[in-house]
Amino acid sequence: MARRRRTKTKLFFLLISLIAFLAFVPVFAPLPSFSSHYSLSHRHRHQHRKVVTSTVAVKPGSFEIDDDKFWKDGEHFRIIGGDLHYFRVLPQAFFYLFIFSKALGLNTIQTYVPWNLHEPQPGKLVFEGIADLVSFLKLCHKLDMLVMLRPGPYICGEWDFGGFPAWLLAIEPPLKLRSSDSAYLRLVDNWWGILLPKVTPFLYNNGGPIIMVQIENEFGSYGDDKAYLHHLVELARGHLGDEIILYTTDGGDRENLEKGTIRGDAVFSTVDFTTGSNPWPIFKLQKEFNAPGKSPPLCSEFYTGWLTHWGEKNAKTDADFTASALEQILSRNGSAVLYMVHGGTNFGFYNGANTGVDESDYKPDITSYDYDAPISESGDVENAKFNALRRVIGLHTAASLPSVPSNNRKMGYGSIQLQKTAFLFDLLDNINPADVVESENPLSMESVGQMFGFLLYISEYTPKDDKSVLLIPEVHDRAQVFTLCHSKENSRRPTHVGSIDRLSSKTLGLPIAKCASNISLFVLVENQGRVNYGSYIFDKKGILSSVFLDGRILHGWKMIPIPFHNLNEVPKINAIIQVALSRSITVSTQTGLKDKSGNSLLLFSGNVSEVPAFFTGHFFIENADQIQDTFISFSGWGKGIAVVNDFNIGRYWPSFGPQCNLYVPAPILRHGENVLVILEMDYPRPELVIHSVDHPDFTCGSRITAVAAAVTAAAAAPSFTPPAAFIAPATFANIATPPTSIALKATAGFTKVVNTIPVTVPVFLLVRNVLVSEHFGVPF
Numbered sequence: 079m080a081r082r083r084r085t086k087t088k089l090f091f092l093l094i095s096l097i098a099f100l101a102f103v104p105v106f107a108p109l110p111s112f113s114s115h116y117s118l119s120h121r122h123r124h125q126h127r128k129v130v131t132s133t134v135a136v137k138p139g140s141f142e143i144d145d146d147k148f149w150k151d152g153e154h155f156r157i158i159g160g161d162l163h164y165f166r167v168l169p170q171a172f173f174y175l176f177i178f179s180k181a182l183g184l185n186t187i188q189t190y191v192p193w194n195l196h197e198p199q200p201g202k203l204v205f206e207g208i209a210d211l212v213s214f215l216k217l218c219h220k221l222d223m224l225v226m227l228r229p230g231p232y233i234c235g236e237w238d239f240g241g242f243p244a245w246l247l248a249i250e251p252p253l254k255l256r257s258s259d260s261a262y263l264r265l266v267d268n269w270w271g272i273l274l275p276k277v278t279p280f281l282y283n284n285g286g287p288i289i290m291v292q293i294e295n296e297f298g299s300y301g302d303d304k305a306y307l308h309h310l311v312e313l314a315r316g317h318l319g320d321e322i323i324l325y326t327t328d329g330g331d332r333e334n335l336e337k338g339t340i341r342g343d344a345v346f347s348t349v350d351f352t353t354g355s356n357p358w359p360i361f362k363l364q365k366e367f368n369a370p371g372k373s374p375p376l377c378s379e380f381y382t383g384w385l386t387h388w389g390e391k392n393a394k395t396d397a398d399f400t401a402s403a404l405e406q407i408l409s410r411n412g413s414a415v416l417y418m419v420h421g422g423t424n425f426g427f428y429n430g431a432n433t434g435v436d437e438s439d440y441k442p443d444i445t446s447y448d449y450d451a452p453i454s455e456s457g458d459v460e461n462a463k464f465n466a467l468r469r470v471i472g473l474h475t476a477a478s479l480p481s482v483p484s485n486n487r488k489m490g491y492g493s494i495q496l497q498k499t500a501f502l503f504d505l506l507d508n509i510n511p512a513d514v515v516e517s518e519n520p521l522s523m524e525s526v527g528q529m530f531g532f533l534l535y536i537s538e539y540t541p542k543d544d545k546s547v548l549l550i551p552e553v554h555d556r557a558q559v560f561t562l563c564h565s566k567e568n569s570r571r572p573t574h575v576g577s578i579d580r581l582s583s584k585t586l587g588l589p590i591a592k593c594a595s596n597i598s599l600f601v602l603v604e605n606q607g608r609v610n611y612g613s614y615i616f617d618k619k620g621i622l623s624s625v626f627l628d629g630r631i632l633h634g635w636k637m638i639p640i641p642f643h644n645l646n647e648v649p650k651i652n653a654i655i656q657v658a659l660s661r662s663i664t665v666s667t668q669t670g671l672k673d674k675s676g677n678s679l680l681l682f683s684g685n686v687s688e689v690p691a692f693f694t695g696h697f698f699i700e701n702a703d704q705i706q707d708t709f710i711s712f713s714g715w716g717k718g719i720a721v722v723n724d725f726n727i728g729r730y731w732p733s734f735g736p737q738c739n740l741y742v743p744a745p746i747l748r749h750g751e752n753v754l755v756i757l758e759m760d761y762p763r764p765e766l767v768i769h770s771v772d773h774p775d776f777t778c779g780s781r782i783t784a785v786a787a788a789v790t791a792a793a794a795a796p797s798f799t800p801p802a803a804f805i806a807p808a809t810f811a812n813i814a815t816p817p818t819s820i821a822l823k824a825t826a827g828f829t830k831v832v833n834t835i836p837v838t839v840p841v842f843l844l845v846r847n848v849l850v851s852e853h854f855g856v857p858f
Contacts, residue, residue: 141224141282141289143323143346143372146365148413150289156411157376158471159186159226160419163235164214165195166447167422169207170745171457172214174483175420176221178453181480182464183471186289187218188226188378188415190233192241193269195428198529200245203272208425215280219287225280226325226378226415228292229273231266231310232256235295236385236430236443239608240615244529247522247618255616256297258305267313274317283321290323292378293345298328298338300613307340327378330360335367343369350379350417353395353403357412377407379417382463383450387432387441392736392776394450401466408474416467420457421449423741426726427530430610431555437614440555440580442606444737445728446774455741455774456707457486489706491770494695494754498766502690502757503560503571503600506534506638515637520621523605532640533620535601537632546588548578548599552623555580555606558690558759562600563593572600574689588627599632601625602690604759606729642726689716693762695754697770702749709739711769713778716760722746723753733760735779739771 139151148155160179167175179187195209205211218225232255233241246253246265253262280286293310307326314324323346328338330351339347347367351360361375382400384393407414424430424445431442448455452464459482472479515526523533539546541563550557556579560572576586591597605619625632699705710720712730720727725746732738754768 139282139285140321141323143374145371147374156408156474157186157224157226157413157415158184158408158475159188159224159413159415160184161188161190161379161415161417162420163189163418163422164211165190165192165208165428166424167420168743168745169210169213171743172217173221174457174486175453176217176223177480177483178457178459179419180221180223181459181482182419182452182468183475183479184223184416184419186224186226186415187419188417189214189228190235190237190241190295191227191229191273192233192235192237192428193231194237194239194241194243196273197243197269200243205276212276215277215287219280223287224282224289225287226290226292227277227288228295228327229270229277230295231269232297233295234430234611236424236447237610238428238430238530239617240295240430240610242615244524244608244619247616248524248527252616256294256300256306257303258309263306263309266310270313270317274314278318281318281322283319288322290325290346291318293324293326293340294338296328296334296338296350297326298334298336299611302337304340307338307345311340311345325378330355330363332363335363339367341367343372346372348376348378350377350381353381353400355403357403357407358410361412375407375410375412377412377414380404380407380414382416382418382452382467383421383448385449386444386446386736386776388444388731388737389441389734389779390736392450395463397462397466400463401470404467405470405473408470416452418447418449418451420453421447421451421455423447423455423728425728427605427607427729429607429729431607431617432611433609433614438580440606440609442555445730445740446737446776448774456488456709456743459483460485487706488772489704489708490772491697491699491708494697494710494768494770496693496695496754496756496762496766496768498691498762499694499755500692501571502602502640502692505692506640509638509641513639513641515639517635517637518633519624519631520635521637522618522622523603523620524618525620526637526639528620528639530605531642532605533603534638534640535603535621535625536636536638537599537625537634538596539599539627539632541591541593541597543590545590546628548586548588549584549626549629550578550601550621550623551584551626553578553580553584553603553621554617554619556604557621558602558604559586559588560600560602561588561591562598563591563595564598565594572598689761690718690757690759691762693756693758693766695768697752697754699747699749699752705744705747705749707744708742708747708770708772709774710742710754711739711771711775713738713769713775714763715756715768716758716762718756718758718760721755723748730756732778736776738775738778739773741774742770 140149141151141155142149148157160182162175162179164172176187191211196204196211198204215225230241235241238244239247242255246255246262249261251261253259253265255262277288277291278284280288282289291314293307293314297307311324324344325346325348326339327348327350328334330349335347335349339345347364349360349364351357357375357377361373364375365373367373380403381395383395386393404414404416424443424447429443429445431440433439433441446455450463452461452467453459454461464482468479468482515521520535523529526533548559556577558577559575561575562572573589575588578584578586601621603620608619609615609617710722710727710730712718712720712732714732715730716733717729717731719729720740722742723746727740727742727746730737730740756768
């Protein structure tokens with residue numbers, strides 16, 4: 079039940095809603111429409127129609143730095159901002175997230191621009207759907223929110239490859255990223271030559287919302303190539319002009335600032351630091367790297383929470399502690415940008431990863447990017463952190479803050495019965511043989527054009543009477559190994575042997591096989607997300623070394639891309655998903671690829687390996703007004719990817735945790751039948767049931783769950799010891815010992831799916847929801 083508001087409050091939100099509605103009509107041309115009624119009932123939601131862009135002239139303003147202060151149109155101004163990434167939310171959520179941000183007391187939104195989202199393939203540009211930067215900027219302007227834009231070209235942001243397109247990794251000779259390497263700079267010049275002209279009309283001095291544009295991102299933590307930074311500054315000035323403020327962000331210590339900043343008044347140097355640190359000695363240091371009078375104290379990343387990797391406890395920070403740290407900045411007229419004000423979701427395969435002491439200490443990020451931010455992943459604001467931060471911001475804001483809207487409504491649609499519809503290997507009959515790449519040695523995923531998801535490597539070997547040991551010294555990130563003896567009866571589908579992953583085991587015992595023919599070896603490799611920070615960001619995927627069988631190099635490989643498409647790629651509909659939906663478990667009649675003896679490599683039957691497999695379920699929403707945000711709970715399942723109505727909602731891995739439930743925004747849903755397809759890589763829940771619930775859950779991956787998974791894996795996996803004849807190459811001698819247990823980490827990965835979902839929302843419904851939503855205390 080929504081809280082009733084006073085008449086004054088009603089009038090305020092009525093006015094804001096009507097202004098926003100009228101503003102949307104002329105500007106929101108490229109946004110996709112949705113059939114689900116992602117209404118404003120119980121929240122500020124907004125639907126958009128394709129309409130003509132407004133041509134009303136706006137008088138340009140001025141935003142400047144002087145006397146160690148910001149000046150907006152000649153008036154002293156303090157930045158109280160927050161990071162909110164347009165690419166981690168659906169466009170229909172922009173409106174209510176901005177309204178919530180304004181209710182928190184923010185006047186500025188900061189966002190990255192990920193190059194890989196907008197140019198997923200060389201020359202293939204995307205600026206629509208989840209990549210709709212222009213509509214994001216227009217709405218910021220309409221709602222009087224200023225913008226700090228961070229166009230990279232490197233962004234970090236716990237985003238795959240730090241925002242770089244994966245195809246950069248396929249270029250030979252290898253590029254020197256984040257440097258003055260001429261080949262790299264030519265590509266940056268081309269990208270910014272496309273991007274910056276798009277945002278130029280939105281600069282504040284041109285009448286838009288953008289007050290500052292960032293150069294690179296925390297470069298001092300990576301390198302000290304000043305020629306590279308100067309090139310970016312010159313490039314930005316050439317497109318954006320001389321009036322816009324350019325800025326850098328670096329960690330608040332001398333070493334980072336020495337390496338990552340440009341002395342003088344050409345670029346404004348800002349700082350970030352650990353929440354709770356004494357900010358004022360750091361702001362004093364900041365002044366040394368800015369021209370006299372040009373250093374207003376600004377923490378451009380004030381951390382409201384933190385990121386979470388798979389296998390870790392969900393990151394949480396104390397609300398009062400966070401608010402107290404912000405008070406230290408604001409109490410002395412400092413400025414701050416909350417990172418994050420709203421985190422959002424790593425839909426599809428765009429999550430990033432980190433490394434520890436070395437490259438093998440690999441830590442992929444979970445699907446949720448909730449970040450313990452004051453506005454939760456699903457848009458909730460009724461929480462201690464939002465209230466504590468709002469209280470502090472209110473003390474340092476001259477105008478009274480808008481009232482706080484109610485939480486977004488959510489709904490659980492109950493249990494969803496799944497049915498196994500296809501084995502992954504069976505669907506490979508749909509692969510065009512012309513797309514298969516052959517090579518003496520394995521090639522990386524990028525080298526064969528498979529930027530996300532899976533690549534299947536196939537070779538063969540001659541069986542022997544003793545056990546064999548497989549060694550893959552370098553695999554990014556996780557490989558599932560299967561074998562197939564073609565001469566055995568009832569053995570036409572590969573048998574799962576075990577897993578080799580980047581983090582732990584590199585060797586695997588192959589079972590003894592009495593086989594009259596050569597044995598086919600299948601290695602299914604998944605990209606779990608590219609490293610986005612640090613010295614190991616040049617993170618190619620796939621098998622990146624020779625493969626050794628009993629100490630000898632295994633030659634002769636076929637590489638088969640698994641064509642799951644990205645959120646921002648065409649075709650919009652995923653071919654393999656559609657095939658999985660349309661078929662049951664039957665023996666294929668296609669012949670597909672052949673091994674050296676003429677046996678089919680892709681024609682499997684029988685019941686040897688139960689996974690990887692697709693499972694499909696349906697759930698119904700009877701009434702349009704029941705379409706609300708929901709969560710899909712994967713408790714009891716292993717590891718995989720989930721797709722709802724052709725939209726990839728992300729990876730699940732409850733066996734490793736901590737995330738149990740995946741967020742499903744309402745615009746993905748539709749009135750009537752909804753379809754859920756999952757690719758399970760490890761082990762399905764025995765009763766094949768999944769639940770739609772109304773809440774998040776980050777409590778999976780307990781010790782009990784891990785022990786149960788270990789018992790299951792150990793029971794299914796063969797035990798082995800390396801043969802006496804095993805000879806480990808000297809280079810890899812330290813990792814030649816076989817593992818004591820089968821690695822538990824299994825990973826699946828489709829790529830990101832469609833970026834548009836067809837729907838129409840009548841204008842009358844939009845207006846009605848704005849005017850009589852429960853937020854105003856009027857029953858809907």
